[in-house]
Amino acid sequence: MIGVELVKMLRRPRTWVTIGLLNGLPTLVAILLALTDLGPRPGTGPAFLSAVLSDGTLFPLAALAIVLPFFLPIAVAVVAGDSVAGEAQAGTLRYVLTRPVGRTHLLFAKLVSVIAFVLLAVLVVAATGYVVGTLLLGDQPLASSVSGTSLTPAQVTGRTVLSILYVVLSMLGVAAIALFLSTTTDSALGAALGALAVLVASSVLFTLDAAAALQPYLPTRYWLAFVDLFRDPILWRDVLRGVLLQIIYVAVFLGASWANFTTKDITS
Amino acid sequence: MIVTRGLTKRYGAVLAVDDVDLDVRTGDIYGFLGANGSGKTTTVRMLLGLVLATTGKIELFGQAMPHAARSVLPQVGSLVEGPAAYGHLSGRANLSLFDAMGTGGPRRTRRARIDEVLAQVGLTDVGRRAVNAYSLGMRQRLGLAAALLRAPRLLVLDEPTNGLDPQGIREIRELLLQLHAGGTTIFLSSHLLAEVEQMCTRVGVLDRGRLVLQEKLSVLQAPTGRTVVRTPDANRAQALLDGRLERRDGSRLLVRGADAAEVNALLVGGGVRVDELGAERRSLEQVVLAATEGAVPGSVTP
Numbered sequence: 001m002i003g004v005e006l007v008k009m010l011r012r013p014r015t016w017v018t019i020g021l022l023n024g025l026p027t028l029v030a031i032l033l034a035l036t037d038l039g040p041r042p043g044t045g046p047a048f049l050s051a052v053l054s055d056g057t058l059f060p061l062a063a064l065a066i067v068l069p070f071f072l073p074i075a076v077a078v079v080a081g082d083s084v085a086g087e088a089q090a091g092t093l094r095y096v097l098t099r100p101v102g103r104t105h106l107l108f109a110k111l112v113s114v115i116a117f118v119l120l121a122v123l124v125v126a127a128t129g130y131v132v133g134t135l136l137l138g139d140q141p142l143a144s145s146v147s148g149t150s151l152t153p154a155q156v157t158g159r160t161v162l163s164i165l166y167v168v169l170s171m172l173g174v175a176a177i178a179l180f181l182s183t184t185t186d187s188a189l190g191a192a193l194g195a196l197a198v199l200v201a202s203s204v205l206f207t208l209d210a211a212a213a214l215q216p217y218l219p220t221r222y223w224l225a226f227v228d229l230f231r232d233p234i235l236w237r238d239v240l241r242g243v244l245l246q247i248i249y250v251a252v253f254l255g256a257s258w259a260n261f262t263t264k265d266i267t268s
Numbered sequence: 269m270i271v272t273r274g275l276t277k278r279y280g281a282v283l284a285v286d287d288v289d290l291d292v293r294t295g296d297i298y299g300f301l302g303a304n305g306s307g308k309t310t311t312v313r314m315l316l317g318l319v320l321a322t323t324g325k326i327e328l329f330g331q332a333m334p335h336a337a338r339s340v341l342p343q344v345g346s347l348v349e350g351p352a353a354y355g356h357l358s359g360r361a362n363l364s365l366f367d368a369m370g371t372g373g374p375r376r377t378r379r380a381r382i383d384e385v386l387a388q389v390g391l392t393d394v395g396r397r398a399v400n401a402y403s404l405g406m407r408q409r410l411g412l413a414a415a416l417l418r419a420p421r422l423l424v425l426d427e428p429t430n431g432l433d434p435q436g437i438r439e440i441r442e443l444l445l446q447l448h449a450g451g452t453t454i455f456l457s458s459h460l461l462a463e464v465e466q467m468c469t470r471v472g473v474l475d476r477g478r479l480v481l482q483e484k485l486s487v488l489q490a491p492t493g494r495t496v497v498r499t500p501d502a503n504r505a506q507a508l509l510d511g512r513l514e515r516r517d518g519s520r521l522l523v524r525g526a527d528a529a530e531v532n533a534l535l536v537g538g539g540v541r542v543d544e545l546g547a548e549r550r551s552l553e554q555v556v557l558a559a560t561e562g563a564v565p566g567s568v569t570p
Contacts, residue, residue: 001369001370003368004365004368004369007365008354008365011356011357011361012356013356090352090353090354090355091349091350091351091352092352092353092354094313094316094318094348094349094352095346095348095352095366095411095414096366096369097316097317097318098316098317098318098341098344098346098348099341099342099366099369099370099371100317100337100338100341100342100370101369101370102337102338102370263320265313265318265319265320266313266318266319267313267318267319
C-alpha cells in the first residue's frame, strides 16, 4: 500500500507543480541578487542571505530559509490535508477501504507518502539552491558561520544535512495537524486551510508580547532555529526544544488522526 | 452468503436502519429495493464495513463483519453510490492501483486481469485515456471493472446501471446474468423496479429503515387465486358469475377462482364473448407499494 500511495503522489501533476513553484521564489531571489549585487546587510533579511553574495554554496540554506515561513508549510498543508479528505471527496476512499486496505494501514501509507513529499520538496529546493547559488553567485570557499568564524566544507555539509532534517521534522508537525484535520472532514480544502489557520495563528501569537506564556508551545516557534546550527559553537538550546516540540505535535496529532479515522463512519 | 440479525444504525436521533434481518443465499440475484433515503446505502455500507452498525450482527460467507474484513472483502466486489477513480490517471492505471491495494493481486498476472475486466465491461478501447475525459457511463463501467478484479464470489452493486444508455443497461444486465451463471452471487440495490423484476431471483424491500418484505420473486408474482377477464359483455358476465365477482372496472372483471379454463368454459357456455382471460399476477410494483404502505400482503406471502 505504501508503494501505491507513493505512485499516486508521484504521478500526480500537482506534486510537481507545487515543487516547481517552491523553487520559483528562491531562484528569483538568486537572480535578483546576482544582477544587483545588493544583499541585505548582515543581520537583516532572511537568514544567510547576506552571506550568499560571496559564497553561493550557502544558498541552499538561504533558499530553505526563504520558503520555510510560508511556501513550504502551505505546500505541506495542501498535500497532507488532501491525503484522506481528497480521497473522501473523490469517492475513492470507500473503494480503497473495501479492497480491503485496513484503516490504520492506509493512514500509515498516507503518512509515509507525505513524508516522502516533504523530503522530496526540501531536497529539490536545496539542490536547486545549490545549483543556482554556485552558478549565479560567488563560489569562493569562504564558508563562514553566522557568528563570523569560518567553517570547513565538511562542517558546512554536515550542518546542512542537520538543517534539512530539522526542516523536515518541522514540516512533519504541519503534516500531522493537516492529516488529523483531513480525517475529520470530506473537504480537502477545508483540511488544508484549517492547518494553515493554525500556523497563521501561531505566527501571530509569536509576535505578540502578551502571548509570551504561550510562545514556547507554538508550532512555528522554533522553525527558524536551524540557523543556530551555523553558529560557532552550535547553539543547541532552541534546536533541541524545536525537535522535542515537533515530536510532541506529531505524536499527539497522529494519535488523534488514528483514533478518529479508525472509528469513523465512511459516508463519503 | 449475507446474513444480518437486528442490524440497526442510528445517527443521533435518526434511525436510518432499523432491525434489519437480511438473508441472501448463495446463487441469488438479490434485489434490494427501497425509495431514496430508505436506508439502502447505509445498509450496503454496513455490509462492507464502511459504516459501523449501532447494534446487530453481520455475517458474510459465515464470517462476522467488519471483524473479518481482511478475509471477507477480497472475495467481494462492490459499487457503492456511483463509481470513483483518480481522474488524472487512465482507466488502466486506476485498475492497476486498485489491484495493487491491500493484499494485492499477484503483479505477474495483473495485466491479464486488467485486460480481462476491461473487455468484460467493454472499455478495452478507452483504457488508456484519462478518466477525467470519461463520460458518466464509461465511469460506471470502470467502477464495475474495478469490482470485477479478482473474480469476486459476491458482487454488491448499488445502482449499477445509473447513467447508462438503454444499450449500455442491456449490456451490463447481460454481463451480470453471465457472471451469475458462472456462480457469482449478486446483491443488487436499486430503486428501479423494472431492473429488479427482470433480473432478480429474490427481493427485499426496505421502507424507512425497516425490511418490510423479503421473499422469492417467483412467490411474490405467483398467481393470486383470481382470474382476470376482459369482455365486451361485462353485464352479462357479471350476472353469470353471480357472487364470484370481486371487482369490476368497466370491461375488466376480477373473478375468484384460479382455474382460468373453468371460468372461460362457464362464460363461453353462457354466450359471453371473451377478449382476454388469464390468472391474475401481481406486478412487483403492486407488491412493493402494498408492502411499503404498511399493509403486508398476506395473501401473497404464504
